[in-house]
Amino acid sequence: MDFHDIEGTNVLNVTESVTEVEVIWYGDLAFVTSIAGTSNNESASLWWQYWVNDELGPVAANKYQVHDGDAVSWKRIPPEMESTDQPIDYTIIGGAVVLAVIGFGFLVFLSTRKAKE
Numbered sequence: 284m285d286f287h288d289i290e291g292t293n294v295l296n297v298t299e300s301v302t303e304v305e306v307i308w309y310g311d312l313a314f315v316t317s318i319a320g321t322s323n324n325e326s327a328s329l330w331w332q333y334w335v336n337d338e339l340g341p342v343a344a345n346k347y348q349v350h351d352g353d354a355v356s357w358k359r360i361p362p363e364m365e366s367t368d369q370p371i372d373y374t375i376i377g378g379a380v381v382l383a384v385i386g387f388g389f390l391v392f393l394s395t396r397k398a399k400e
Contacts, residue, residue, distance in 0.1 A: 289301060293348055298355065314343070329361060330359065334356045336353055
C-alpha cells in the first residue's frame with residue numbers, strides 16, 4: 284500500500300498518520316508491537332522492522348527523522364531475513380582454501396627435499 288503527501292517528522296508519527304500502531308515505551312524510545320492489528324510474534328521470531336529508502340532503520344522509529352521523498356516501509360520478518368545481510372562470497376573462501384593447500388604442499392615438498400640431503 285502506498286501513501287503520498289503524508290505529514291510527520293519521524294517514522295513513528297508518519298506511520299500513525301495512516302494506520303493504527305501500538306508501541307511499548309522504553310524511556311523515550313518506542314518499540315512497535317503491532318501495526319494495523321498485526322502483532323509481533325515472539326514464538327516465530329517475527330518483529331516489526333522499518334526501512335527507509337530500502338535501508339533498515341538504525342534507531343527507534345520515533346527517533347528516525349524523515350525527509351521529503353523518503354520511502355518508509357514496515358516488514359514483519361525474522362532478524363536473519365534482513366535484506367541488508369550480504370550473502371557469503373564463497374569465491375573468497377575457496378581461494379583461501381586453494382592457497383592453504385598450495386602452501387601446505389610447498390612446505391611438504393621442502394621438508395622431503397631437506398630430508399633427502
